[in-house]
Amino acid sequence: MESTTAAEERPASGTARARRPRAATAERREEILSAAMRTFGSRGYHNGSLAEVAEQVGITHAGVLHHFGSKDRLLIAVLEFRDRVDVEHLEGQHIPEGLELFRHLVRTARMNEDRPGIVQAYTAITGESVTDGHPAADWVTERFRVLRESIGTALSEVAAERSVEVDLDRATLDRAASAIIGVMDGLQSQWLLDPEAVRLADSTAFAIEAIMSATLAGSARATLPLAQPEEHTGDS
Amino acid sequence: MESTTAAEERPASGTARARRPRAATAERREEILSAAMRTFGSRGYHNGSLAEVAEQVGITHAGVLHHFGSKDRLLIAVLEFRDRVDVEHLEGQHIPEGLELFRHLVRTARMNEDRPGIVQAYTAITGESVTDGHPAADWVTERFRVLRESIGTALSEVAAERSVEVDLDRATLDRAASAIIGVMDGLQSQWLLDPEAVRLADSTAFAIEAIMSATLAGSARATLPLAQPEEHTGDS
DNA sequence: ATCAACTTACTAACTCGTCAGTAAGTGTGG
DNA sequence: CCACACTTACTGACGAGTTAGTAAGTTGAT
CATH class of the missing domain: 1.10.10.60 (Homeodomain-like)
Structure with missing residues (x-):
């Protein structure tokens, strides 16, 4: 960011004339x-x-x-x-907190069903940004980072409201937050390519609820034996 | 065009000669x-x-x-x-069925943590494919369609195995399936941009479990009042 | 001897960015 | 209040670069 307003340009005793953009x-x-x-x-x-x-x-x-x-x-x-x-x-003028944030996310998904153009722009730019040296990479990365933090914080607020006594450390919150962001973005891709086959808002709402439920219920006691967090295999 | 020796190549009248590629x-x-x-x-x-x-x-x-x-x-x-x-x-030579499919998805996510190049290729191409007239659009769309069907079917198989008496119609299965695909793709984008901040495999496993749980438990009786499927607001 | 598998050479189309020039707007000194 | 100084907001031309695709010629395997 460079000079725009300041009175830093005074090279000599001359006259500094109009230096400002026009009205329109x-x-x-x-x-x-x-x-x-x-x-x-x-x-x-x-x-x-x-x-x-x-x-x-x-x-x-x-x-x-x-x-x-x-x-x-x-x-x-x-x-x-x-x-x-x-x-x-x-x-x-500020991002909603607590449960209201999740309602906001679902509302946004529902709104987005009526503005495919904006969804397409975000999806295209986010997708392209993973290529090497893309000019939008920093912006997208930062956006994800901020979103993860907001959603993680909101999750812990909801847990506090309901006095859930599961230990929600940062790792657990981040895991849930990145999953929620991921499902929103991933559903948008599918929806753009095949709007008839994907119910954007309904699927988003369903997935967010599922992830919140699992987080607040304590994911460690899951009913399905999928996660094997200690496994490491080093083949080709 | 008088190949007198070999009587093997004679598909139709005229055009086709002996047209075989070399060994290497x-x-x-x-x-x-x-x-x-x-x-x-x-x-x-x-x-x-x-x-x-x-x-x-x-x-x-x-x-x-x-x-x-x-x-x-x-x-x-x-x-x-x-x-x-x-x-x-x-x-x-065939896609796993039932619960084994979900284990396969999580295993794939874990493998992918060691091959960012392939993940990047899929993510970049999928992202680009939502732009107008992209040559990969059909392929990606079809891939999503097949995946949704496989995952939906596998979900109903798991439900049958456990004799869950929730009614899992196609719409419910598709909703869950597209959410699972979405979360996998969306997490990959985040992980590529910021590998330190996102645990790809763990988050994937967690989200898949959460979505399966919610589906098998009957999502209609959710604990969180997020989904309002009948709401229609027509503001700016 | 024929044809696959190339290379070299080329074209036409695009791209972003620069530059000089210009008409119109704006603030100020007198 | 108005002419001068100066800036903004452009245009049109052009340059340098890159691109996919074509056409024709060459080589070597079968």
């Missing part, structure tokens, strides 16, 4: 960000071109670069913009 | 497929080039095109090749 610029930049979201969603980041983004707002690709400098920085800006919009849209 | 060709093609798997995994499909694939086996990109015709067909061949290898590697 913020709006125009948001148009570009929306267009970029559409393009990166439908074509992916690498395959989506600046020209296609530019065309949607009626300028050339050089005009887009004028605002964002490079394609990588445009992607980052898109992601940060979505973060801002998503948080603002939340009435209260 | 099958092997060479598999080298190319392995190289393509590596490249598509680390760079993604669109961003990975034929030249990089070719370089790994010591030929030029035109040589790769000689064998597979186009980049799209190479991708399809890679996916079909992995299918064949994965099934062959399974001792028995």
Whole structure:
């Protein structure tokens, strides 16, 4: 992040003239960000071109670069913009706590059934981000990290509310939290590819409930002998 | 077109000559497929080039095109090749049934912790496949469909074994099956981006157990009031 | 001698990014 | 209040690079 406002530029006794964006610029930049979201969603980041983004707002690709400098920085800006919009849209300006967070997650899944475009953008970018040196990798990683922490904390709050006496250490909470995030993302992929075959919101709600139940019930006493945490095999 | 000696090749009138590949060709093609798997995994499909694939086996990109015709067909061949290898590697040539399937899924997750390359390839291709007109979309969609059916069937087998008297209709089984597939894929994304923070196999085992438990216990009597299947809100 | 399995050479299409130029907007000194 | 100084917000042209795909020629196995 660099200079935007500060009065640091005073090279000589001269006159520092107008140095601020115009009135309609913020709006125009948001148009570009929306267009970029559409393009990166439908074509992916690498395959989506600046020209296609530019065309949607009626300028050339050089005009887009004028605002964002490079394609990588445009992607980052898109992601940060979505973060801002998503948080603002939340009435209260903060992430819900406790059980309310899980209700929020299910509500979001239900809303997402009516906006496949946004789901597609998130899924495409997240999927691409696992490739080497992808510009969105840091953002996605951090997003996952924050989500894990929020969900883990919310889980322990729910446990406290219900005075469950299972010991919920960080490892257990993280395991459940990453599973919940995973199931949400994984269901989105399946749903995008085959909307008829997958009930996005219902499956999400079901899975979250299942994972919460298992966590609060104490997963160590599971009824199914699947996990063998100590096994290590070192073959090819 | 007068092959007087061999009376074995005469499929129809005219066009087909003696058209057989050489001995080492099958092997060479598999080298190319392995190289393509590596490249598509680390760079993604669109961003990975034929030249990089070719370089790994010591030929030029035109040589790769000689064998597979186009980049799209190479991708399809890679996916079909992995299918064949994965099934062959399974001792028995068929997918396990009943509880054994779930043990197999967890074992696979545990194995995958030692082969991030393959996980990366699957994750990258699956992620990219949700973009418009992607050549892998059909393959991924079909793979999900088959997996949902296998897992759903296995779930009902487990229920029958334990003589659970919950009614497990297709919708319920599909819901659980897609959740299990989702959590496996979603955990892989998180794990690839941050291997220190996510325990791939443990989280997978935990989530599968949780979802199985909830399904067999009858999800309708859940302890958490999250799912509101009839709610429809039409706000912005 | 024929054909698979290449290579070399090439094309046409795209890509992002840079640059110079320009019209229009903005703040300030006088 | 207005002309000048200066910036923003572009356009259009272009460069450098990369890409998949084609066409034609070469070599060596069978």
